[in-house]
Amino acid sequence: MLADGVMLNIKNLKKYFPVERGVFRRVVDYIRAVDDVSFEIKKGEVFALVGESGCGKTTTAKLIMRLLQPTDGKIFFYGKDISLLRRRELARKIQIIFQDPFASLNPRLTIGTIVGEAIKYRLETTGERTETKKIREETKELLSRVGLPVNILNEYPHQFSGGQRQRIGIARALAMQPELIVADEPVSSLDISVQAQILNLLLDLRDSLGLSYLLIAHDLNVVRFLSDRVAVMYQGRIVEKGSVKKIYDEPQHPYTKKLLEAIPTSEPAAIE
Amino acid sequence: MEKVLEVRNLSVQFYKGGKGIQALRNVSITLKRNEVLGIVGESGCGKSTLALSVLKLIPEREGKILSGEILFRREDLLRLSDEKLLQIRGDRISIIFQDPFTSLNPVFRIGNQIAESLALHRKDNLSTSETEKEIIELLELVKMPKPRDTMWSYPHQLSGGMQQRVMIAIALSSHPEILIADEPTTALDVTIQKEILDLLTELQKKLGLSVVLITHDFGIVSQICQRVSVMYAGSILEEAWTSEIFHNPLHPYTKGLLGSLPSRKEAPSYFQGEKRRLKAIPGQVPDPSNLPSGCKFHPRCPIVIEDCKLEEPMLREIIKNHWVRCIRAG
Numbered sequence: 001m002l003a004d005g006v007m008l009n010i011k012n013l014k015k016y017f018p019v020e021r022g023v024f025r026r027v028v029d030y031i032r033a034v035d036d037v038s039f040e041i042k043k044g045e046v047f048a049l050v051g052e053s054g055c056g057k058t059t060t061a062k063l064i065m066r067l068l069q070p071t072d073g074k075i076f077f078y079g080k081d082i083s084l085l086r087r088r089e090l091a092r093k094i095q096i097i098f099q100d101p102f103a104s105l106n107p108r109l110t111i112g113t114i115v116g117e118a119i120k121y122r123l124e125t126t127g128e129r130t131e132t133k134k135i136r137e138e139t140k141e142l143l144s145r146v147g148l149p150v151n152i153l154n155e156y157p158h159q160f161s162g163g164q165r166q167r168i169g170i171a172r173a174l175a176m177q178p179e180l181i182v183a184d185e186p187v188s189s190l191d192i193s194v195q196a197q198i199l200n201l202l203l204d205l206r207d208s209l210g211l212s213y214l215l216i217a218h219d220l221n222v223v224r225f226l227s228d229r230v231a232v233m234y235q236g237r238i239v240e241k242g243s244v245k246k247i248y249d250e251p252q253h254p255y256t257k258k259l260l261e262a263i264p265t266s267e268p269a270a271i272e
Numbered sequence: 273m274e275k276v277l278e279v280r281n282l283s284v285q286f287y288k289g290g291k292g293i294q295a296l297r298n299v300s301i302t303l304k305r306n307e308v309l310g311i312v313g314e315s316g317c318g319k320s321t322l323a324l325s326v327l328k329l330i331p332e333r334e335g336k337i338l339s340g341e342i343l344f345r346r347e348d349l350l351r352l353s354d355e356k357l358l359q360i361r362g363d364r365i366s367i368i369f370q371d372p373f374t375s376l377n378p379v380f381r382i383g384n385q386i387a388e389s390l391a392l393h394r395k396d397n398l399s400t401s402e403t404e405k406e407i408i409e410l411l412e413l414v415k416m417p418k419p420r421d422t423m424w425s426y427p428h429q430l431s432g433g434m435q436q437r438v439m440i441a442i443a444l445s446s447h448p449e450i451l452i453a454d455e456p457t458t459a460l461d462v463t464i465q466k467e468i469l470d471l472l473t474e475l476q477k478k479l480g481l482s483v484v485l486i487t488h489d490f491g492i493v494s495q496i497c498q499r500v501s502v503m504y505a506g507s508i509l510e511e512a513w514t515s516e517i518f519h520n521p522l523h524p525y526t527k528g529l530l531g532s533l534p535s536r537k538e539a540p541s542y543f544q545g546e547k548r549r550l551k552a553i554p555g556q557v558p559d560p561s562n563l564p565s566g567c568k569f570h571p572r573c574p575i576v577i578e579d580c581k582l583e584e585p586m587l588r589e590i591i592k593n594h595w596v597r598c599i600r601a602g
């Protein structure tokens with residue numbers, strides 16, 4: 001049964017990493033990185049997974065991207081089990097942008113190739129013709145969409161700042177024309193002023209392209225600003241989920257309360 | 273209030289590719305007794321360079337202090353002999369860094385690393401049992417849950433938050449007057465960050481420390497700093513009491529930074545019209561080897577005029593105790 005407008009549906013997802021000992025690599029225990037996680041993301045929604053390091057939020061993202069095989073559980077995209085999709089088909093539906101814009105771009109490729117390759121891959125998948133000229137035109141279009149100059153096709157990643165590289169990463173993700181973007185800590189390595197630019201860009205793209213986001217973040221202020229619904233993860237489990245307003249105004253779980261109390265408020269306390 | 277540390281017109285240059293890069297340009301700060309002074313800015317603004325320069329920790333191969341004075345007890349630290357400097361650095365003025373794991377030596381037990389600092393900075397030649405007692409007292413001071421066990425642990429056996437507590441214990445082992453904290457919680461999770469900030473505040477009051485806190489996070493500034501200096505491209509653009517900065521920022525850069533914060537829901541910038549958007553500062557931090565003319569912020573400034581491009585403005589006291597480097601302010 002599909003509820004209205006549900007795009008991604010995650011059911012009882014588990015990922016256990018074995019802990020091995022001795023010469024025969026006997027499995028002595030399991031690390032329950034993701035332990036029975038369920039949630040759904042609706043079309044056009046920004047859904048956030050928040051939690052501290054090691055809580056399993058990035059593992060969940062990797063399972064959705066099929067970069068890891070789940071121990072148990074299912075992920076459905078519009079009702080279709082993603083484990084049955086071809087990788088190409090999956091890539092056209094879900095794309096990811098990473099935290100570190102330095103590590104996620106190949107330093108030996110030009111910007112034109114980085115974005116162009118993705119466009120070519122999409123055209124091959126849909127069976128369209130891959131003309132160099134067409135790809136170049138589309139690359140330029142994508143670059144201007146993410147707020148970059150279009151004359152940078154022959155430049156290399158090291159020539160750009162962190163914020164600009166993050167824009168290149170976003171352009172590459174958009175090249176596949178995905179419906180869902182997994183954003184794994186998209187702004188946590190950026191400076192405050194640049195962070196605000198990227199957050200605005202993500203919202204602009206959602207409005208103009210009708211994208212949905214799965215936002216993985218530890219910064220609760222960023223999450224509150226960007227998201228519609230939030231799930232709080234702790235030790236591999238979702239301890240609480242709900243609308244941003246509900247989670248931030250009336251947290252129920254003690255861990256959520258502790259997390260919210262720890263946010264620096266950006267309003268000076270009464271220090272004389 | 274009494275001044276404990278005064279930096280006057282400090283300029284620092286780094287060498288990069290045969291070229292000199294001005295990392296600090298005429299920076300002045302004053303730290304008063306029992307005060308927490310925040311230095312806030314984005315990466316590359318020179319805030320860490322300032323922390324390192326105060327302790328003369330800039331490697332000679334990489335850069336040098338061009339001019340300025342660093343006054344501690346009426347003495348200029350820059351003119352002291354190395355021997356005399358050692359009696360101040362790490363002793364009267366301690367520092368803690370962002371990443372506790374790389375600051376601790378991985379092959380020595382925690383106890384030994386604290387003992388090393390005690391042996392260096394305590395003149396009263398502690399015996400082994402006295403040293404052990406001191407180590408445990410220090411670990412209790414920074415609220416380690418099991419001080420006796422921790423003493424025998426290696427750094428990798430402790431979490432990031434616990435490692436930072438050990439670093440604070442080492443920094444405090446010499447009973448310093450001044451503590452410089454360079455992004456002390458940036459590598460930590462939020463709940464741990466809160467614990468460390470609470471600890472620093474408590475220790476500052478209990479021990480009467482004067483603290484220079486270097487951070488990029490306005491949230492941290494608002495929680496524990498009494499005064500704050502905002503840095504950009506190697507110089508200070510604005511300085512005022514913390515609540516003044518938040519409620520009445522006068523420099524367009526400070527205004528922009530505060531508008532960029534997603535946490536300030538109540539700020540008018542949070543919603544631009546109907547849409548949920550932040551009021552971001554356009555453009556990016558200038559390349560330190562290729563700084564713009566005049567005011568270093570002018571290419572990104574929303575209220576720039578021709579005069580801004582000609583000459584770098586002076587830091588002016590526009591309201592009492594509120595200094596701004598902008599010709600259009602006030």
